[in-house]
Amino acid sequence: MGNKQQITERIAALLKDSKLSVTETRTKILELFMKSNGALEHSDFEKLAGKSFDRVTVYRTLQTFLDKGIIHRIPTTDTSVRYAVCKSECTEHHHHDHHVHFKCEACGNTICLDDTNIPEIQLPKGFAANNVEVVVSGVCKSCK
Amino acid sequence: MGNKQQITERIAALLKDSKLSVTETRTKILELFMKSNGALEHSDFEKLAGKSFDRVTVYRTLQTFLDKGIIHRIPTTDTSVRYAVCKSECTEHHHHDHHVHFKCEACGNTICLDDTNIPEIQLPKGFAANNVEVVVSGVCKSCK
DNA sequence: CATAATTTTGCAACGTTGTTGCAAAATTAC
DNA sequence: GTAATTTTGCAACAACGTTGCAAAATTATG
Numbered sequence: 001m002g003n004k005q006q007i008t009e010r011i012a013a014l015l016k017d018s019k020l021s022v023t024e025t026r027t028k029i030l031e032l033f034m035k036s037n038g039a040l041e042h043s044d045f046e047k048l049a050g051k052s053f054d055r056v057t058v059y060r061t062l063q064t065f066l067d068k069g070i071i072h073r074i075p076t077t078d079t080s081v082r083y084a085v086c087k088s089e090c091t092e093h094h095h096h097d098h099h100v101h102f103k104c105e106a107c108g109n110t111i112c113l114d115d116t117n118i119p120e121i122q123l124p125k126g127f128a129a130n131n132v133e134v135v136v137s138g139v140c141k142s143c144k
Numbered sequence: 145m146g147n148k149q150q151i152t153e154r155i156a157a158l159l160k161d162s163k164l165s166v167t168e169t170r171t172k173i174l175e176l177f178m179k180s181n182g183a184l185e186h187s188d189f190e191k192l193a194g195k196s197f198d199r200v201t202v203y204r205t206l207q208t209f210l211d212k213g214i215i216h217r218i219p220t221t222d223t224s225v226r227y228a229v230c231k232s233e234c235t236e237h238h239h240h241d242h243h244v245h246f247k248c249e250a251c252g253n254t255i256c257l258d259d260t261n262i263p264e265i266q267l268p269k270g271f272a273a274n275n276v277e278v279v280v281s282g283v284c285k286s287c288k
Numbered sequence: 289c290a291t292a293a294t295t296t297t298g299c300a301a302c303g304t305t306g307t308t309g310c311a312a313a314a315t316t317a318c
Numbered sequence: 319g320t321a322a323t324t325t326t327g328c329a330a331c332a333a334c335g336t337t338g339c340a341a342a343a344t345t346a347t348g
Contacts, residue, residue: 021314021315024314043305059305118265136271136273137275137276141271164295204297
């Protein structure tokens with residue numbers, strides 16, 4: 001595992017690739033994503049960050065990352081919005097979110113099961129699929 | 145198709161089965177569910193109803209229906225909350241939402257594809273699934 | 289069917305969440 | 319290092335959702 005310095009450099013490179021200025025807020029938020037292996041929601045960023053950022057800045061930063069394809073949203077059945085970092089094959093113009101999200105009913109975490117395949121779903125005639133979102137809920141490995 | 149009188153009676157019976165008082169609000173909201181073949185969100189109820197109901201009443205009515213297993217929520221990637229009527233096999237204590245939801249990118253509607261099967265998903269070791277939610281987005285039959 | 293007990297509704301007030309405009313601060317380009 | 323650009327934080331606002339309480343409607347009872 002790289003040390004803190006290396007992570008910061010990787011993040012800076014990622015931001016530059018997306019033609020974004022390298023700022024403290026963006027770096028800190030991306031660090032949080034990389035540290036956590038689960039999905040984060042808005043309130044996490046205001047709490048978890050050592051220094052707390054303005055709400056507005058967090059909203060705008062997440063929106064920017066969404067626009068650039070750096071993160072994606074995970075479906076929920078309530079009003080919360082959860083985010084996770086995208087796999088490398090996601091770009092600004094095309095998303096490949098064809099992986100399974102798992103929500104643990106015990107610890108509340110949502111994680112991406114990147115290596116779990118989504119089987120083909122046979123839709124009725126006349127329906128064309130662009131994207132498939134799967135959220136499995138149950139008990140995760142750690143809580144078992 | 146039954147006439148209006150018959151629908152009203154069916155709704156009254158459904159409410160009584162769930163040990164709920166038969167009120168104008170609840171009847172009207174269930175009528176809206178039955179007329180629309182898609183998923184509804186909160187704002188629909190305040191707008192669509194001929195007589196408009198108080199926001200609070202709508203929130204509480206939907207929560208009651210959720211508790212009783214009459215409706216269920218459909219996952220979304222934004223802050224909106226969408227509801228659909230449950231199939232008969234849903235009860236107060238156990239839900240069977242194992243059907244596919246389809247969100248049309250053209251008309252914006254979300255519908256339940258009750259007859260579309262969800263294939264078995266092979267989870268990594270240590271994960272136990274309780275419920276699977278699938279939301280497919282694309283273009284629906286009517287918008288094709 | 290009239291009255292009592294219970295449930296539901298609407299209002300007011302409040303808290304949370306998300307958005308917009310604008311000036312100050314930080315970052316990048318030169 | 320300085321100018322141009324981008325990002326941030328503040329203030330104010332709008333939308334969404336919740337809670338307590340009194341009035342109204344529904345259901346239960348004699």
